Amino acid sequence: MTLKVGIPRALLYYYYLPLWRTFFEALGLEVVISRPTTKTILEAGLQNSGDDVCLPVRLAFGHVLDLKDRVDVLFLPRLVSIARREYICPKFLGFPDMVRHGISGLPPLIDPNLNLYHRDSPYPFFFALGRNFTSNRLAIYLAYRRAVHTQARYVQLLEKGLFPEQALAVLYQGVAEGREPGGGGPAVAVIGHPYNIYDPYISMNLLSRLARNGVRVCSADNLPETLVREQAARLPKHLFWSLGQRMIGAAWHYLQSPDVDGIIHVASFACGPDSLTGELISREVRRRGKPFLNLTLDEHSAEAGVVTRLEAFLDMMERRQFLPAGESVQ
Amino acid sequence: MKVTFPHMGHMWICLAAMLEYLGVEVVVPPPTSKRTLTLGARHAPEFACLPLKLNLGNFIEAAERGADTILMAGGCGPCRFGYYAQVEHAILEDLGYNYRLVVMEPPQRHVGELLSKIKYITGHSSWWEVIRGIRFGYQKARMVDELERQAHYLRPRESHRGSTDKAFQRALQEIIPVKHPRDLPKAAERARKIMAQVAIKPRPVLRVGIVGEIFTLLEPFANHDLERKLGYLGVQADRSIYLSEWINDHLFLGLVRGLRSRREACRAAPPYLNHFVGGHGQETVGSTVIYARQGYDGVIQLLPFTCMPEIVAHSVLPGLSNELDIPTLTITVDEQSGEAGLVTRLEAFVDLLARKRGVVV
Numbered sequence: 115m116t117l118k119v120g121i122p123r124a125l126l127y128y129y130y131l132p133l134w135r136t137f138f139e140a141l142g143l144e145v146v147i148s149r150p151t152t153k154t155i156l157e158a159g160l161q162n163s164g165d166d167v168c169l170p171v172r173l174a175f176g177h178v179l180d181l182k183d184r185v186d187v188l189f190l191p192r193l194v195s196i197a198r199r200e201y202i203c204p205k206f207l208g209f210p211d212m213v214r215h216g217i218s219g220l221p222p223l224i225d226p227n228l229n230l231y232h233r234d235s236p237y238p239f240f241f242a243l244g245r246n247f248t249s250n251r252l253a254i255y256l257a258y259r260r261a262v263h264t265q266a267r268y269v270q271l272l273e274k275g276l277f278p279e280q281a282l283a284v285l286y287q288g289v290a291e292g293r294e295p296g297g298g299g300p301a302v303a304v305i306g307h308p309y310n311i312y313d314p315y316i317s318m319n320l321l322s323r324l325a326r327n328g329v330r331v332c333s334a335d336n337l338p339e340t341l342v343r344e345q346a347a348r349l350p351k352h353l354f355w356s357l358g359q360r361m362i363g364a365a366w367h368y369l370q371s372p373d374v375d376g377i378i379h380v381a382s383f384a385c386g387p388d389s390l391t392g393e394l395i396s397r398e399v400r401r402r403g404k405p406f407l408n409l410t411l412d413e414h415s416a417e418a419g420v421v422t423r424l425e426a427f428l429d430m431m432e433r434r435q436f437l438p439a440g441e442s443v444q
Numbered sequence: 445m446k447v448t449f450p451h452m453g454h455m456w457i458c459l460a461a462m463l464e465y466l467g468v469e470v471v472v473p474p475p476t477s478k479r480t481l482t483l484g485a486r487h488a489p490e491f492a493c494l495p496l497k498l499n500l501g502n503f504i505e506a507a508e509r510g511a512d513t514i515l516m517a518g519g520c521g522p523c524r525f526g527y528y529a530q531v532e533h534a535i536l537e538d539l540g541y542n543y544r545l546v547v548m549e550p551p552q553r554h555v556g557e558l559l560s561k562i563k564y565i566t567g568h569s570s571w572w573e574v575i576r577g578i579r580f581g582y583q584k585a586r587m588v589d590e591l592e593r594q595a596h597y598l599r600p601r602e603s604h605r606g607s608t609d610k611a612f613q614r615a616l617q618e619i620i621p622v623k624h625p626r627d628l629p630k631a632a633e634r635a636r637k638i639m640a641q642v643a644i645k646p647r648p649v650l651r652v653g654i655v656g657e658i659f660t661l662l663e664p665f666a667n668h669d670l671e672r673k674l675g676y677l678g679v680q681a682d683r684s685i686y687l688s689e690w691i692n693d694h695l696f697l698g699l700v701r702g703l704r705s706r707r708e709a710c711r712a713a714p715p716y717l718n719h720f721v722g723g724h725g726q727e728t729v730g731s732t733v734i735y736a737r738q739g740y741d742g743v744i745q746l747l748p749f750t751c752m753p754e755i756v757a758h759s760v761l762p763g764l765s766n767e768l769d770i771p772t773l774t775i776t777v778d779e780q781s782g783e784a785g786l787v788t789r790l791e792a793f794v795d796l797l798a799r800k801r802g803v804v805v
Binding site: 386 | 520521527531533721722749753757758762776
């Protein structure tokens with residue numbers, strides 16, 4: 115019987131699923147992904163995590179619970195750093211410990227450290243990960259190579275303009291690559307953490323809601339890494355959060371881009387890094403005067419509120435385009 | 445150049461001593477107050493942590509007194525503190541303040557970056573003098589810590605309520621005006637004498653360790669004078685990090701021997717927290733374990749609302765508290781926290797500890 119490895123559909127799932135999934139499958143394991151977020155999953159997460167913990171982490175608890183009884187081992191890597199001299203967020207560093215002490219009756223956790231703070235190659239991480247399942251070094255290396263290859267293809271698809279779910283469908287379900295062009299509507303950049311903007315339940319279908327309104331949507335993940343980093347390098351000091359780098363770099367790029375008409379910044383309530391990066395972004399946007407919407411999500415957000423704010427934002431964009439320059443609406 | 449820096453408890457005493465010894469003109473911000481907080485909270489990002497808001501208020505108030513240069517520490521994450529200076533500077537700029545910013549960052553490429561910043565602030569001083577200045581500031585920090593420890597011991601035992609605090613303030617007044625290292629030993633003697641005159645009565649006392657985020661631990665305005673409140677409730681408080689220990693750990697890289705250091709605390713944290721999480725998250729967990737082993741009656745964790753490392757620590761504390769049988773109380777502070785709510789919670793906690801120990805406090 116093949117061993118079942120559980121991967122929660124949370125946190126950096128939208129960044130790294132192809133990498134992880136391909137690696138495990140190449141080693142002959144069965145990968146089980148938690149089900150898409152539902153009210154039940156979220157509520158289970160809320161009940162089993164502390165009150166002060168942010169929504170994405172509480173949701174991740176829910177996804178761990180969803181997998182708990184269906185898998186043999188749980189894959190919860192300790193993501194310390196995914197780039198040189200950068201971190202993600204302290205909660206990612208402590209996540210395996212938080213889960214271990216918050217949920218009882220868990221299957222064994224596989225939680226190797228991914229720490230690229232001082233080194234460039236993630237291979238030691240994959241080697242340590244692979245050793246949990248096989249002693250065959252060559253098999254681990256080959257699985258790693260294949261995983262890196264699939265991940266590269268995934269990133270290519272994102273840079274063509276696809277969103278993670280669409281790209282994953284291309285990779286794993288054989289769906290054709292094409293993406294329906296959004297027509298002649300306005301273009302909006304959605305800037306936010308992947309676990310907020312790509313989770314349809316948490317974001318209240320933000321992306322598809324925009325698309326249905328004829329808006330062409332793009333995100334930080336549609337931009338090449340080098341471009342994003344170039345832009346973020348304009349900050350007075352190297353930003354030590356990798357996700358913040360992406361958000362700021364993308365915001366700076368889209369702010370200058372004449373093809374993008376407005377920017378939506380999505381943050382979770384009381385998100386630490388976002389409280390500072392969001393501030394830098396909104397100050398820059400104010401200086402440049404592009405339409406801007408700041409959406410804060412938490413477990414109490416209601417659909418009606420989000421819809422109202424989105425409608426107001428889209429109305430504002432429409433007016434700006436039709437009004438002659440220099441005139442303002444009183 | 446008029447240099448200012450953010451407040452953090454009594455840190456200003458040792459920073460001002462060091463800079464003035466080196467001939468730098470210093471503007472100490474007015475003591476952190478309600479006004480500081482209001483100013484800071486009005487202009488800071490809503491979800492920024494409390495220290496950032498208070499820092500910002502300090503800088504606005506210091507500008508009113510003529511400060512034009514900010515001296516601050518930096519960092520390289522993942523705690524937000526590492527990016528405070530840049531965000532605060534952007535906000536101050538948009539508000540129209542014209543501050544120069546000097547951030548002491550841990551050197552990323554070579555130590556020259558740091559040295560050049562020290563030279564920029566101290567100007568004509570020689571390196572030898574700079575070292576003596578730092579040493580002087582550090583000696584003052586040691587002295588202030590010694591007095592504070594004594595105050596923690598005396599407060600729950602004093603015969604007349606408030607006599608410790610009066611003595612402590614008078615003792616500090618002996619230390620603060622000292623301008624030269626050679627005058628410090630005598631001032632220290634006078635300060636010790638003042639503390640020794642506080643009359644005490646023998647009575648049962650509970651011991652509580654205070655752990656958590658460094659700023660809220662050290663700044664009485666941020667923690668609503670927690671240590672004094674505990675003292676009046678019959679509790680001898682011990683803070684897991686004192687200023688001199690923090691300086692030794694972070695500036696001297698633990699070179700001064702015989703001081704409690706973060707390394708022990710971090711070593712005690714597993715299996716509850718197996719990895720550093722930035723800030724003082726791992727120290728918080730480790731210190732709690734150490735307090736439990738030392739037979740303390742309870743532990744209080746202090747953190748600013750939305751503090752990421754402390755939230756991680758907080759989520760493993762309940763399990764630890766059960767396993768090691770040590771009650772813990774977590775107190776989150778921000779601009780909304782009220783004093784009455786805090787007092788009620790403290791009283792209930794101390795009550796619980798007293799019952800557990802079977803004493804009447």
